Amino acid sequence: MEKAGIPPLHVLQMTTLKGAGFLDRMNDMGTVDTGRNADLVLLDANPIESVQNLRGINDVIRAGAYHxxxxxxSMKERLGTK
Known part of the structure; x- marks a missing residue:
């Protein structure tokens, strides 16, 4: 999408806010806030500068568990996806 000229911020909004809106889930998804379902990916660099920075995943919070x-x-090694 970025290669098509869509700014990185808009790409992120499409996958979060707009995705939640499309699914009619704005009450519990789309943003990080108290009472919402939120899986988080902590990155090494700012994804608004380039969506390529989404590949630099440092930590993940999924279903309340911190990885x-x-x-x-270690998980990637076990799965052979490194």
């Missing part, structure tokens, strides 16, 4: 970079690397 640091070391644990993620």
């Amino acid at each position: 640091d970079n070391q644990k993620l690397s």
